[in-house]
Amino acid sequence: MAERVEWLHTERIAQLTGSRDPEDWPLPNVTDGWTVEGIDLGANAEHGDGRLYFFFGDVATTDNGEHRWAGWTFFLPNDHQGATDSTGQPDWRFCDRCHTLFWAGGGSTAGSVCAKGGEHWYHPESWRFFLPNDHQGATDSTGQPDWRLCDRCHSLFRAPDGSTADSACPAGGEHAAAGWNFVLPNDQQGGHAGVGQADWRFCRKCHSLGWGPNGGAAGSVCPGGNPRNSDLVAWTDDTAVQRSSVVRHAAVGWNFILPNDHQGATDSTGQPDWRYCDKCGGLFWAPGGSTSGSVCPAGGPHRHHPESWRFFLPNDHQGATDSTGQPDWRYCSNCHGLFHAPGASGAGTVCPVGGTHSADPQSWMFYLPNDVQGASPSSGQPEWRYCATCHGLFWNGSAHQGLCPLSRPGGFRLHPVMRNDKEFDPLTAEPPVGVTKSLETPGGAFSHEGRMYVFVNASQERWSEQSRPGDPAYGTYLISKDRPGQPGPYRTDFLFSPRIGACPRGPGDGTRESHVPLGFTFTLPYDAADGVPRESDWRHCVRCAALFHDTNGTGAHGVCWAGQGPHRSDGLRNYSLAHGIPEDAHHQAQWHRCRKCATLFWNGDSTSLCPGGATHEPTAPGTPGLVLPHPDSPPQTPPHDTGWRFCVRCHALVRTAERHDRFGGIGPTLVRSAEHPYLPQGTEYVVVMAAFGWAPNIAFRLACLPVRAGSPPRLQDMLYYTGKDDPEERWTADDRAAADLLPHYGYTHVASAWLEKPKRWLMMYSLANDDRRTDGSQPYLDRPAIARIAAVPWDWQRPETAAEIFDPHREGAYTHYMHLPGGDDIDRRLEPGGDEHQGWAYGVFPLTRFTEWDEATRVLGLYYLLSTSSPYQVHLMYSRLRLVEE
Numbered sequence: 001m002a003e004r005v006e007w008l009h010t011e012r013i014a015q016l017t018g019s020r021d022p023e024d025w026p027l028p029n030v031t032d033g034w035t036v037e038g039i040d041l042g043a044n045a046e047h048g049d050g051r052l053y054f055f056f057g058d059v060a061t062t063d064n065g066e067h068r069w070a071g072w073t074f075f076l077p078n079d080h081q082g083a084t085d086s087t088g089q090p091d092w093r094f095c096d097r098c099h100t101l102f103w104a105g106g107g108s109t110a111g112s113v114c115a116k117g118g119e120h121w122y123h124p125e126s127w128r129f130f131l132p133n134d135h136q137g138a139t140d141s142t143g144q145p146d147w148r149l150c151d152r153c154h155s156l157f158r159a160p161d162g163s164t165a166d167s168a169c170p171a172g173g174e175h176a177a178a179g180w181n182f183v184l185p186n187d188q189q190g191g192h193a194g195v196g197q198a199d200w201r202f203c204r205k206c207h208s209l210g211w212g213p214n215g216g217a218a219g220s221v222c223p224g225g226n227p228r229n230s231d232l233v234a235w236t237d238d239t240a241v242q243r244s245s246v247v248r249h250a251a252v253g254w255n256f257i258l259p260n261d262h263q264g265a266t267d268s269t270g271q272p273d274w275r276y277c278d279k280c281g282g283l284f285w286a287p288g289g290s291t292s293g294s295v296c297p298a299g300g301p302h303r304h305h306p307e308s309w310r311f312f313l314p315n316d317h318q319g320a321t322d323s324t325g326q327p328d329w330r331y332c333s334n335c336h337g338l339f340h341a342p343g344a345s346g347a348g349t350v351c352p353v354g355g356t357h358s359a360d361p362q363s364w365m366f367y368l369p370n371d372v373q374g375a376s377p378s379s380g381q382p383e384w385r386y387c388a389t390c391h392g393l394f395w396n397g398s399a400h401q402g403l404c405p406l407s408r409p410g411g412f413r414l415h416p417v418m419r420n421d422k423e424f425d426p427l428t429a430e431p432p433v434g435v436t437k438s439l440e441t442p443g444g445a446f447s448h449e450g451r452m453y454v455f456v457n458a459s460q461e462r463w464s465e466q467s468r469p470g471d472p473a474y475g476t477y478l479i480s481k482d483r484p485g486q487p488g489p490y491r492t493d494f495l496f497s498p499r500i501g502a503c504p505r506g507p508g509d510g511t512r513e514s515h516v517p518l519g520f521t522f523t524l525p526y527d528a529a530d531g532v533p534r535e536s537d538w539r540h541c542v543r544c545a546a547l548f549h550d551t552n553g554t555g556a557h558g559v560c561w562a563g564q565g566p567h568r569s570d571g572l573r574n575y576s577l578a579h580g581i582p583e584d585a586h587h588q589a590q591w592h593r594c595r596k597c598a599t600l601f602w603n604g605d606s607t608s609l610c611p612g613g614a615t616h617e618p619t620a621p622g623t624p625g626l627v628l629p630h631p632d633s634p635p636q637t638p639p640h641d642t643g644w645r646f647c648v649r650c651h652a653l654v655r656t657a658e659r660h661d662r663f664g665g666i667g668p669t670l671v672r673s674a675e676h677p678y679l680p681q682g683t684e685y686v687v688v689m690a691a692f693g694w695a696p697n698i699a700f701r702l703a704c705l706p707v708r709a710g711s712p713p714r715l716q717d718m719l720y721y722t723g724k725d726d727p728e729e730r731w732t733a734d735d736r737a738a739a740d741l742l743p744h745y746g747y748t749h750v751a752s753a754w755l756e757k758p759k760r761w762l763m764m765y766s767l768a769n770d771d772r773r774t775d776g777s778q779p780y781l782d783r784p785a786i787a788r789i790a791a792v793p794w795d796w797q798r799p800e801t802a803a804e805i806f807d808p809h810r811e812g813a814y815t816h817y818m819h820l821p822g823g824d825d826i827d828r829r830l831e832p833g834g835d836e837h838q839g840w841a842y843g844v845f846p847l848t849r850f851t852e853w854d855e856a857t858r859v860l861g862l863y864y865l866l867s868t869s870s871p872y873q874v875h876l877m878y879s880r881l882r883l884v885e886e
Contacts, residue, residue, distance in 0.1 A: 065228025281402020501545025558598025
């Protein structure tokens with residue numbers, strides 16, 4: 001019997017993250033207390049500890065991962081303003097990547113460490129700075145002392161009396177002071193732009209010296225705090241979704257007119273530091289501008305703009321009486337708001353902390369000027385009103401009338417994984433993954449036998465804003481951890497996509513994974529006839545990706561890691577490798593043919609692994625072997641092929657070029673195999689994967705990974721959907737034979753789930769993306785989000801399984817909770833702001849623990865996460881769908 005999916009209803013439940021809701025609803029989580037200003041995505045998985053774990057992406061931190069300048073401005077002597085070796089230590093340079101000052105002795109950056117990854121970098125024509133120091137006559141009277149060279153990263157940092165406490169080094173931990181004591185000219189001791197370059201500042205986060213033109217830090221990268229665009233892990237143990245209750249203030253009674261600093265009020269006329277909260281609309285006390293300890297009905301502490309008006313409230317300690325204003329207004333010690341308390345009683349009031357407001361009978365009594373007792377707009381700001389619901393004071397001059405403490409947030413509570421009491425613990429894995437940053441977001445997760453597995457991306461520097469040591473293979477990795485609720489790194493299990501041949505996990509281990517390339521990229525000549533002594537008949541193995549010697553000329557020789565048989569040539573190129581050439585800056589020697597497996601391997605140490613058993617053994621021991629050119633070697637006469645790398649596990653030379661990333665984005669779901677007989681059998685579990693890939697064309701694909709009880713997932717067990725109806729031919733171990741399940745345009749995220757109650761498979765993704773055409777238009781921004789529901793995963797390709805669960809126009813999202821340029825001020829009113837781009841819907845991730853199903857009506861209730869880009873936050877959505885039998 002055929003089945004059609006029919007959309008019935010969609011609504012927004014809550015914005016789960018951020019510091020302010022676009023419609024001023026109460027927030028269930030105020031994330032800026034975790035240094036999380038904005039966030040997206042939210043791949044998630046249930047774990048054995050009863051928690052639902054979330055893996056959010058690309059965190060906009062409250063400091064944007066940049067330096068934060070503090071204190072004096074320093075002026076650095078330099079070669080453009082007459083400084084020489086006699087006036088200060090030379091060879092100090094500005095790092096163009098992280099914006100700090102570092103030492104490049106003799107012009108070399110070797111051994112330095114940049115906060116952006118790799119070494120510091122400076123433009124060859126950039127200024128050279130000469131730093132005054134205690135060895136060349138500088139003293140405390142000529143500048144600020146205690147600036148030191150860090151022996152670990154080579155940056156200049158401040159170490160008062162030699163202390164490195166609370167500093168942050170990009171090499172990890174604190175800076176390590178070494179060498180001379182540098183004394184820097186500054187604006188507090190007569191320094192000026194005539195003596196050196198200005199705008200050098202102390203960073204209060206890492207304690208380094210950085211350059212901030214006009215006080216700005218844009219583009220800088222600080223090792224202190226959390227890096228920009230790292231990823232957040234959080235969890236919930238809530239088992240039900242709460243619905244929002246939005247109650248606006250109810251204005252009754254007199255119009256209060258509050259004295260303020262814009263209309264002549266001072267400390268002598270009333271108590272200062274009363275502020276307007278731009279989240280709830282109420283009045284609260286912020287001594288010295290601090291909101292610490294306050295509680296807002298919208299969630300988190302109250303908030304005021306630094307330049308907002310300061311109100312001065314008349315009170316019984318400064319001569320106010322019943323004749324000057326309405327009495328009995330009190331400060332609530334719980335929420336820090338102002339409320340009306342006749343007789344100092346909180347009876348009938350509502351406090352955002354819970355219960356009633358609290359006031360000490362001995363606390364100050366405030367008398368508020370009002371229009372009934374002669375106050376006018378010339379003496380203060382009008383439109384301050386008493387709320388009949390909570391008894392607080394709020395400003396009635398805005399359209400939404402604030403938010404009353406009687407309101408309750410929707411959604412559920414999130415608990416971040418924190419590394420200390422102020423900062424979240426960024427998602428980090430063992431090398432080569434490291435900290436995942438920009439566009440390296442977690443795409444999917446599943447839990448197996450007490451261990452959480454997460455698919456993450458590792459991208460090149462132009463995308464990720466970081467450089468990884470050794471230039472490792474980029475793509476999708478599987479990482480894992482047994483206690484995801486605790487800070488600390490994940491284990492890096494293996495490179496998932498694109499696959500690079502086959503390589504053992506370790507000595508004597510039958511597990512086969514992708515090769516682990518690191519270091520140089522080599523360029524190999526082929527079909528060479530240039531007179532250079534060469535050995536020909538080297539071929540690329542299509543099974544293990546290694547270079548092997550086709551000694552017998554059959555295209556099949558040696559022993560391959562991909563199985564018990566021989567290597568098999570791709571039949572394309574006959575590589576010709578030079579010998580008898582000395583090793584130099586452009587050529588690496590010690591490459592040998594293994595007499596056991598015929599693979600080309602590097603014989604630089606004894607830790608190689610051979611498919612013929614134990615370690616590789618050269619056919620010509622004691623010789624320099626073959627010589628491979630680097631890509632920066634002089635132009636080569638023969639045709640040549642790049643993309644050959646050294647594998648650090650087996651020491652073979654493997655080809656990494658032209659690897660199609662067919663499975664770059666993974667939406668995994670783990671199920672018991674026996675409960676799904678149409679899936680591959682033979683193991684206790686199977687991970688079904690809805691996948692998105694860029695190559696050889698953009699499309700969704702389907703794969704599964706059988707997993708044995710008591711064993712971790714293994715890449716060699718992967719099976720890929722072929723698109724064939726015959727169950728015997730439906731799956732293949734060759735990812736190159738994977739069929740396209742559905743076409744797609746542009747980038748997206750994909751998620752899958754098994755819905756236990758209706759016994760259906762769910763796939764979710766978005767048709768929207770921010771791709772820009774050559775004419776500057778972005779035609780896909782307002783496309784809908786899709787859910788596909790089917791009895792078997794490959795039926796997702798059938799059109800009747802699809803429903804548009806979210807359409808920004810149909811749901812009225814634009815101008816309400818998604819930004820439309822020219823239609824609202826969401827981009828300016830909410831953090832992180834300042835970006836005029838239109839909002840778009842993406843990152844659709846189901847939350848199966850909250851799924852609803854009515855068998856009688858065949859109505860399915862889905863809760864899911866949705867990112868909106870502007871605001872850059874994650875929302876909790878709810879849609880109802882009907883599964884219609886036809």
